[in-house]
Amino acid sequence: MQTEKWWQKAVVYQVYPKSFQDSNHDGIGDIRGIIQRLDYIKTLGVDVIWLNPIYKSPDIDGGYDISDYQNINPTFGSMADFDELLSKAHAMGLKIIMDLVVNHSSFQHDWFQKSLASSELDNDYRDYYVWRDPVDGHEPNNWGSFFSGPAWTYDEKSGQYYLHLFAKEQPDLNWDNPKVRHSIFDMMNWWAAKGIDGFRMDVISLISKPDGLPDAPITGDSIFGNPGPVVSNGPHVHQYIREMNNKVLSKHDWMTVGETTGMNVNDAKKYANIDGSELDMLFQFEHVGYDGDTNAAQGHFSGYTPKLKDIRDSIVKWQTAFDGTGWTSLYWSNHDQPRAVSWFGNKAPEYRELSAKMLAALLHFLQGTPYIYQGEELGMTNNDAFQSITQYRDVETLTLYRQTVEQKKLTSSKEMLDYLRIHSRDNTRTPMQWDTSSNAGFSDSTPWLETNPNYQAINAKAALDNPDSIFYFYQKLIKLRHQLPVITDGTFKLLPDNEQDDHIFAYTRTNSETTLLIIANFTSDTVTRDYDVPKAAQLLIQNYTDDQETTIRPYEVKVYQYPTKSLKK
Numbered sequence: 001m002q003t004e005k006w007w008q009k010a011v012v013y014q015v016y017p018k019s020f021q022d023s024n025h026d027g028i029g030d031i032r033g034i035i036q037r038l039d040y041i042k043t044l045g046v047d048v049i050w051l052n053p054i055y056k057s058p059d060i061d062g063g064y065d066i067s068d069y070q071n072i073n074p075t076f077g078s079m080a081d082f083d084e085l086l087s088k089a090h091a092m093g094l095k096i097i098m099d100l101v102v103n104h105s106s107f108q109h110d111w112f113q114k115s116l117a118s119s120e121l122d123n124d125y126r127d128y129y130v131w132r133d134p135v136d137g138h139e140p141n142n143w144g145s146f147f148s149g150p151a152w153t154y155d156e157k158s159g160q161y162y163l164h165l166f167a168k169e170q171p172d173l174n175w176d177n178p179k180v181r182h183s184i185f186d187m188m189n190w191w192a193a194k195g196i197d198g199f200r201m202d203v204i205s206l207i208s209k210p211d212g213l214p215d216a217p218i219t220g221d222s223i224f225g226n227p228g229p230v231v232s233n234g235p236h237v238h239q240y241i242r243e244m245n246n247k248v249l250s251k252h253d254w255m256t257v258g259e260t261t262g263m264n265v266n267d268a269k270k271y272a273n274i275d276g277s278e279l280d281m282l283f284q285f286e287h288v289g290y291d292g293d294t295n296a297a298q299g300h301f302s303g304y305t306p307k308l309k310d311i312r313d314s315i316v317k318w319q320t321a322f323d324g325t326g327w328t329s330l331y332w333s334n335h336d337q338p339r340a341v342s343w344f345g346n347k348a349p350e351y352r353e354l355s356a357k358m359l360a361a362l363l364h365f366l367q368g369t370p371y372i373y374q375g376e377e378l379g380m381t382n383n384d385a386f387q388s389i390t391q392y393r394d395v396e397t398l399t400l401y402r403q404t405v406e407q408k409k410l411t412s413s414k415e416m417l418d419y420l421r422i423h424s425r426d427n428t429r430t431p432m433q434w435d436t437s438s439n440a441g442f443s444d445s446t447p448w449l450e451t452n453p454n455y456q457a458i459n460a461k462a463a464l465d466n467p468d469s470i471f472y473f474y475q476k477l478i479k480l481r482h483q484l485p486v487i488t489d490g491t492f493k494l495l496p497d498n499e500q501d502d503h504i505f506a507y508t509r510t511n512s513e514t515t516l517l518i519i520a521n522f523t524s525d526t527v528t529r530d531y532d533v534p535k536a537a538q539l540l541i542q543n544y545t546d547d548q549e550t551t552i553r554p555y556e557v558k559v560y561q562y563p564t565k566s567l568k569k
């Protein structure tokens with residue numbers, strides 16, 4: 001391994017500001033709310049906070065539609081509030097990384113307004129976005145938006161279409177225009193001067209569009225092509241990221257994580273290059289993306305349950321491919337995914353805590369940088385109280401529902417609502433559950449999105465009062481990562497015979513000094529396995545109070561530690 005970087009030992013806590021803590025009684029989380037909760041984050045023991053977008057935005061897509069990259073959304077506070085958050089976090093030894101959303105801007109961004117304004121197609125800002133003439137009176141190609149519907153919107157005034165891979169209010173920036181790139185790099189350096197510690201880069205693998213914008217493959221019942229395969233890893237993406245690295249990233253001791261869709265290990269290595277010429281690590285979606293028939297009309301929204309074998313195969317593949325040649329991120333959930341315990345674990349009262357701890361340990365002993373999504377450390381669950389489409393706020397959820405249920409009648413409302421309770425992005429966006437007071441202590445006004453009613457039982461106060469809580473289990477895992485070098489540098493190996501096991505995920509991490517053996521039951525069945533644990537092994541952490549050696553109980557996880565040279569028993 002090359003010289004260790006600070007982010008290789010770090011654990012990141014993801015804060016979704018809108019749902020974290022309201023301080024000004026409007027039912028929406030804000031920056032001063034985050035300041036109030038810094039002690040809580042520090043107690044957990046993490047090193048870095050990743051803030052979802054807090055920039056000025058009409059908030060069509062949870063702030064991923066930015067209208068001013070150098071201003072704070074007034075709903076979240078002011079730039080002075082941000083400066084205070086940054087300096088208080090730094091004083092507590094916490095770093096802050098921001099979200100960089102530059103595949104697209106908001107339609108309300110000055111650049112797009114200027115791009116739209118002129119009937120002259122050659123005005124200075126026209127070329128900041130991707131405009132094309134109609135072909136045979138319709139869209140320039142067959143691309144669909146990732147939020148469903150066409151990826152092109154027609155502008156009457158100029159008689160051209162503009163491209164938006166997401167909502168129509170999120171026009172794609174034209175990275176082929178050097179002026180766009182330089183404006184973005186200047187903006188990034190402006191944030192650097194404020195002292196931030198890095199960026200999470202939204203859909204960064206989509207920034208370079210393929211020459212000629214060819215049609216995309218049509219899948220399932222869709223009338224639009226899925227642009228994913230044709231717009232990911234475009235022809236100039238590495239050139240542009242290297243330029244960004246040269247002009248911005250290389251000048252700062254930052255951590256950078258690129259969000260990339262549809263990534264394979266070989267392509268991923270080009271971005272998360274060990275020589276530091278591009279980004280430090282990526283978010284890829286393979287292990288969380290096994291969600292059934294993506295050809296179906298409702299895409300990945302389905303009742304499918306993920307299989308241990310798929311998840312394990314994917315984790316093994318990425319752990320092995322990156323060992324010594326790159327770095328990866330580790331996560332189960334985020335603001336776009338279901339709650340980890342609902343999707344991969346078991347939210348039934350008797351299993352919720354056990355399965356949340358099992359998932360935590362399984363992930364935190366892997367190589368990479370772990371990310372904890374707010375509330376995951378409490379075992380927060382999807383919101384089963386969402387029973388009507390009127391309770392949802394997420395643009396993807398609402399667009400998909402409109403398309404599949406109301407317009408095309410491809411699925412019934414009941415069926416879609418069942419899927420939404422599993423997959424809607426609003427499941428992880430419900431307010432953070434702090435205590436048993438009204439609205440879970442998130443706000444004393446009606447929250448922008450309903451609180452999960454289970455906050456009476458699942459909340460931070462209860463967790464902090466209980467030494468056996470999921471919270472303290474995470475705290476212990478984070479401490480171990482800081483203390484034991486093997487968690488950062490050890491080689492990953494799946495136990496022999498584990499590839500086909502339907503219940504257990506068991507692996508080792510080994511360096512010259514220490515070996516860790518992680519055994520995790522992914523199911524509610526009790527099973528028997530003999531893993532030939534060396535005599536010298538000590539139990540480092542577990543989620544039951546006793547050890548039964550060969551019997552592995554529902555969602556049990558145990559981690560043994562022994563000297564690498566110790567003899568087998």
Ligand code: NOJ
Nearest residue numbers: 061062064166202203336
């Ligand atoms: C990925 C973000 O995580 C998601 O929330 C957003 O909708 C899309 N990118 C578009 O910016």
